[in-house]
Structures are given as C-alpha cells and as structure tokens.
Amino acid sequence: MKKKLLASLLTIAMSASVIAGCGNQAANQATDQGAETTTESAPSENAEKLEEAVETATSAADAGLTPEEQEAVDAGLIQLDGTLPIIKDPAAFEEKYGKISMLLVNTADRLVEPGELEMCKKWFEDTGVEFDWQPIPGEGAQEKINLMLASGQDLPDVFWNFGDGKSGNIVVQYADQDIFVETEGLINEYMPNVKAILDEHPTYWMEITAPNGHTYGFPYIEEMYGLVLTPGPLLINKNWLDQVGKEVPTTVDEFVDCLKAFKDAGDLNGNGEADEIPMASWFGATDTFGSYNIFYRLTGCFGQADSYCGGNAYADHMRIIDDKVVFTAQDEAFRKTAEFFNELYNEGLIWEGSFEADESASYKQSIIKEDVARIGVFGTWTDQEITNLDVHDQYVAIPRLTGEAGKSGFLNNFSQLQDSSNTAITTSCKFPHVVARFVDYMAGDPKVAVTSNWGAIGYNYKEDADGVIRTPLDADGHYMPQQDAYQTFGDARVNSTPCRGSMIILDKYYDDYEGSDKVGAAGYAFDAVQLLENQRTNGKDEIMAEYTAVPRVLMTTDELTRLAQIQPTVSDIVDRYINTWITTGVTDDSWNAYLGELESAGVNDIVSIYQTAVDRSKKN
Numbered sequence: 380m381k382k383k384l385l386a387s388l389l390t391i392a393m394s395a396s397v398i399a400g401c402g403n404q405a406a407n408q409a410t411d412q413g414a415e416t417t418t419e420s421a422p423s424e425n426a427e428k429l430e431e432a433v434e435t436a437t438s439a440a441d442a443g444l445t446p447e448e449q450e451a452v453d454a455g456l457i458q459l460d461g462t463l464p465i466i467k468d469p470a471a472f473e474e475k476y477g478k479i480s481m482l483l484v485n486t487a488d489r490l491v492e493p494g495e496l497e498m499c500k501k502w503f504e505d506t507g508v509e510f511d512w513q514p515i516p517g518e519g520a521q522e523k524i525n526l527m528l529a530s531g532q533d534l535p536d537v538f539w540n541f542g543d544g545k546s547g548n549i550v551v552q553y554a555d556q557d558i559f560v561e562t563e564g565l566i567n568e569y570m571p572n573v574k575a576i577l578d579e580h581p582t583y584w585m586e587i588t589a590p591n592g593h594t595y596g597f598p599y600i601e602e603m604y605g606l607v608l609t610p611g612p613l614l615i616n617k618n619w620l621d622q623v624g625k626e627v628p629t630t631v632d633e634f635v636d637c638l639k640a641f642k643d644a645g646d647l648n649g650n651g652e653a654d655e656i657p658m659a660s661w662f663g664a665t666d667t668f669g670s671y672n673i674f675y676r677l678t679g680c681f682g683q684a685d686s687y688c689g690g691n692a693y694a695d696h697m698r699i700i701d702d703k704v705v706f707t708a709q710d711e712a713f714r715k716t717a718e719f720f721n722e723l724y725n726e727g728l729i730w731e732g733s734f735e736a737d738e739s740a741s742y743k744q745s746i747i748k749e750d751v752a753r754i755g756v757f758g759t760w761t762d763q764e765i766t767n768l769d770v771h772d773q774y775v776a777i778p779r780l781t782g783e784a785g786k787s788g789f790l791n792n793f794s795q796l797q798d799s800s801n802t803a804i805t806t807s808c809k810f811p812h813v814v815a816r817f818v819d820y821m822a823g824d825p826k827v828a829v830t831s832n833w834g835a836i837g838y839n840y841k842e843d844a845d846g847v848i849r850t851p852l853d854a855d856g857h858y859m860p861q862q863d864a865y866q867t868f869g870d871a872r873v874n875s876t877p878c879r880g881s882m883i884i885l886d887k888y889y890d891d892y893e894g895s896d897k898v899g900a901a902g903y904a905f906d907a908v909q910l911l912e913n914q915r916t917n918g919k920d921e922i923m924a925e926y927t928a929v930p931r932v933l934m935t936t937d938e939l940t941r942l943a944q945i946q947p948t949v950s951d952i953v954d955r956y957i958n959t960w961i962t963t964g965v966t967d968d969s970w971n972a973y974l975g976e977l978e979s980a981g982v983n984d985i986v987s988i989y990q991t992a993v994d995r996s997k998k999n
C-alpha cells in the first residue's frame with residue numbers, strides 16, 4: 380500500500396507538476412556538485428530495494444532513551460512528551476551534564492557569537508535548550524569535518540550543518556561506522572510535526588533515506604513556490620531599450636534586433652566611455668541554479684530544451700522525455716544554437732569574458748556590480764546581485780522567447796529539499812531525544828520556522844496587525860534595516876539566527892498561498908519576491924508544467940562511483956565544444972567529433988545509470 384502510494388507520488392513528482400522549491404542567499408552560495416563518490420560499501424541490493432528501505436525508515440521504531448535521558452526524565456530535569464520547555468531546569472541540567480555541543484559551519488558575515496544570536500535566545504526561552512556552539516569557519520570546513528569523522532575523535536554531539544548541500548553525502552559515507560545516530564525512529568515517535576510533513580510528502584522521505592534504509596540528521600526544506608526549480612531570470616536593460624526605441628523582445632529575432640541596437644547606440648549608460656556590452660554570458664557556468672549560461676537557456680528555441688544546475692550537476696544535460704532519460708546535448712538543436720551564438724559573436728554582441736571557465740572571472744563577480752549599467756542582457760540568480768540600486772532598477776525580465784522550433788528556458792533537476800541530513804546527531808550524544816524534540820519544535824510553528832531560517836523578529840521581520848510577520852520595506856520596496864549594525868537582509872539574517880540547520884518552510888506558510896490548507900503566517904521571503912516574479916515572466920509556470928526534470932533519486936555506490944568517473948568529463952566536453960563553436964563556428968567534422976567524444980567518454984553509461992535509477996524508483 381505504502382509502496383504503491385510512493386510510486387504514484389514519484390510519478391507526480393516526475394511530471395514536475397508539484398510546486399516545490401527553496402533558495403535564498405545561503406542556497407545561492409551552495410557549491411554542491413551533486414552526489415559525490417563515497418567509499419562506503421553498501422550492498423547493491425539495498426539500493427535496488429529503495430522503496431522497501433523508505434518503507435522501513437518510515438515505520439522504524441525508536442531504540443529508546445539513553446540512560447542519561449532516563450535519569451534526567453526521572454529527576455524532572457527534562458520532559459520528552461512534547462510539551463515545552465524540553466529542558467525544564469537548564470541550570471541543573473547543565474551542572475549535571477553540561478550543554479549539548481553543536482558544531483556549526485560558520486559564515487564570515489556572522490559577527491555575533493552563535494549562542495548570542497536572537498533566535499538562540501528565543502529557542503532557549505521556549506525550550507530551555509542551550510547548545511554549546513562550536514563554530515568552525517566555512518573555509519576549509521569540509522576538510523576539517525572529514526578529518527574529524529575519519530579519526531572519530533572530538534566529535535560534537537550534533538553537527539548543525541556540514542557546509543552547503545553536503546549533508547547527505549557525508550552521513551552516507553560514514554553510515555557503516557557507527558558515527559551518526561539513525562533518526563527514523565526518533566522522527567516516527569518523537570517528532571510528530573516533522574513526521575506529519577514527511578508523511579504528506581513521501582518524496583521527502585525518499586530523499587532523506589540512505590541506501591541502507593536509515594535516515595540521519597533531519598532535512599532542510601525551504602519551499603518557495605518552486606523558486607529553485609527554474610534558473611534565475613534572463614534580464615534586459617529597459618532604460619537602454621527605451622533609448623533605442625525597442626520593446627522588450629518576445630521572439631529570438633526581436634532579441635537579436637535589441638542586441639544589435641545596443642551595440643550601435645553608443646554611450647547608453649552616459650559615462651562618456653564606449654564600455655557598453657550588448658550581452659554577457661558565463662558559458663562554463665557551474666552555478667547552483669543554472670542562471671548564468673545563456674546558451675543552455677536558448678536551446679529550446681532551436682528544438683530541444685536543456686537542463687543544467689550546479690546543485691545537481693551529475694544530471695546536467697538530461698531531461699525525462701516520454702518516460703525516457705534523454706541526454707539533450709546530443710540533439711541537433713545544440714548545433715543550431717551554436718550556429719546562432721556564433722553569428723552573435725561575429726557581430727560583436729557577446730562579451731569576451733563570457734568564455735572564462737573560472738567563476739571569479741565571470742560578469743557576476745564584476746560588471747553587474749558597477750555603478751553604471753554595463754550590460755544589455757544577462758542572466759542572474761537573484762536581481763540583488765546587482766548591487767547599485769539605480770542600475771538594478773533598469774533591468775526587467777524577458778518573457779519566454781519564441782524561436783524557430785520552440786521556446787526558451789528549462790527546468791532544473793533540483794529539489795525543494797536542499798539538504799537531507801542536517802542537525803545530524805553523533806553516537807557520542809547523550810541526549811538524542813532532546814535534539815529530536817528541539818528540531819520538531821522548530822518545525823512545529825510556522826513563525827518559528829520562518830524566523831529560524833530567515834532571521835528574527837526585530838531583525839528581518841515585523842508582525843503586522845493581522846499577525847503576519849513580514850520584512851519591513853520602504854516605499855520603493857527596498858529593504859528597511861531594523862538594526863543599525865546590519866544594513867542588509869543577509870547580514871541581519873546571519874546575525875540573528877544560525878540558519879540552515881534543519882528548518883522546514885512550506886508554501887502554505889505564505890500569506891498569499893492559495894491552497895485550502897493555507898497557514899498564512901509570513902510574507903513571502905522579501906529577497907525572492909522580485910526573483911520569483913521575474914522567473915514567472917521568463918515562463919516559469921509554463922516551463923514547470925511542460926518539462927519533466929530528472930528526479931533526485933538515490934544512487935547505489937557503484938552508480939555514484941561510475942558517474943564521478945565519467946560525468947565531469949562529459950560536461951567539460953559539452954562546454955569546451957560550445958566555446959569553440961561560438962568563437963569559430965560549427966563544421967560537420969567538429970559536430971561529428973563532438974558526438975564521438977561524448978560516446979567515448981561514456982555518455983551512454985550516464986543515461987543508462989539514470990534510466991535504471993529512475994525506473995527502479997518508479998516500479999511498484
């Protein structure tokens with residue numbers, strides 16, 4: 380019964396009709412390259428029984444309290460029956476047991492000691508739980524954590540996080556070493572709020588269940604109306620359009636007309652220099668949500684929409700078409716798109732820096748941060764990456780462009796469940812049930828969840844007369860700082876909450892949600908309102924209905940090992956040929972050489988691995 384339910388929900392997920400998503404400044408910094416190879420020797424039959432594993436996870440019972448927990452319950456120091464506070468007598472608890480230690484991968488922007496953060500104070504007030512925070516710098520965190528786990532010494536009681544997007548890989552890698560506590564029993568018996576959310580979304584259960592059938596830590600879910608399921612917007616400078624007397628383009632031909640007009644118009648930004656760039660791209664882009672590479676946005680106009688996102692890079696250039704995994708970059712549409720971009724290049728419409736593979740050399744690091752507008756057309760994740768407000772306000776989203784054989788845009792092979800195993804409890808923790816209750820507390824109240832994730836009331840939120848918490852904005856819709864020390868949403872966020880442990884935000888928490896189960900606790904995240912609107916102008920809703928993403932199914936260790944061997948090479952081949960074609964043109968010989976190189980590199984194996992994994996997840 381449960382298996383059938385799962386299978387049907389998987390089918391729904393694969394049709395990409397679910398509203399899903401998450402994403403924010405922290406997510407934007409994610410550099411996860413998808414699942415990584417692990418050295419763990421999980422038997423392949425485990426992975427072949429993924430659904431059984433999920434079923435086991437969803438029904439597994441908890442192993443019971445630790446001796447210390449039983450003692451503390453008996454002494455009246457803690458209560459684990461779901462009532463607050465969890466720790467009834469924090470002073471006596473600390474005197475007897477010390478604080479629960481919590482490793483935090485910290486951000487350099489956080490100036491406040493973690494324990495002094497406003498949300499930590501709020502959590503303590505509500506739950507009596509006060510952690511011994513052990514922050515480590517984000518830079519070098521992976522190495523440090525790996526050393527710590529490999530030695531098994533000086534482990535914290537809990538890892539709040541592991542650095543962006545890596546939690547699932549890490550806990551799976553150490554799954555057979557008795558380092559992390561299995562959590563499915565805790566979820567089932569001590570976390571009614573988290574359990575209810577997971578049970579309502581069985582794909583979430585699937586995404587947090589390791590190949591061995593257990594879950595570790597707790598998920599980070601940030602639904603935002605599917606924000607991360609399509610790239611950030613393709614933008615055009617409306618001020619420049621007005622100057623050259625053009626409308627916002629709706630077709631590829633009009634798009635090219637605008638670029639040419641930008642090139643011919645002279646000093647559009649009025650700084651007396653010939654520094655205008657009609658269009659900038661980052662052709663070797665590895666960004667999390669597929670926002671910076673204009674080539675892949677446009678292949679749909681020539682007959683085959685693509686998909687790429689650094690957040691799930693092993694699935695790059697793949698889509699599900701008629702229930703089959705298809706490698707899009709072998710399609711003739713890519714050749715036509717390359718010929719199109721070569722024409723643009725020959726006309727001098729593409730910024731020369733677009734071909735640098737290194738992110739630090741990309742326009743996103745430099746020319747969209749200048750105090751004058753420099754580029755006519757570019758893609759970005761959030762519009763807030765344009766730091767000068769006057770420059771920012773000149774750009775509008777381009778509607779989905781119609782080309783000779785289809786439309787622009789693509790669906791990311793991503794999920795709204797961004798991290799499967801944050802707040803991971805280690806086997807050295809004496810109070811796993813306290814941690815479980817604490818995570819369940821954060822997930823139980825929408826306002827607590829929202830402020831835990833995005834920042835405290837008095838920092839990033841203010842409660843309005845209707846009891847809805849919103850980010851205060853000025854008349855122009857710009858962020859209004861509530862604390863002199865923190866002038867941006869991001870700074871106020873990281874200096875009022877540790878964020879990005881195991882928080883769960885659902886679409887129905889937003890006051891403009893249209894479902895019948897609307898909670899309406901908070902305004903939609905301030906910094907994503909414009910992003911979502913721009914994405915919708917780019918055709919987000921149509922794209923989500925039209926295309927099917929490759930689902931983030933769990934892979935066996937063998938499959939992951941093979942993907943790690945071949946997939947990066949295949950992606951490099953695609954990027955390398957595209958660079959060459961744009962700058963020097965496409966010939967029959969180079970196209971055939973490209974197809975040959977892809978085959979030699981193992982592209983058919985990638986397709987077959989994904990097809991096998993997708994079929995396995997779909998079968999009853």
Ligand SMILES: [Ca+2]
Pocket residue numbers: 645646647648649650651652653654655
């Ligand atoms: Ca100029």
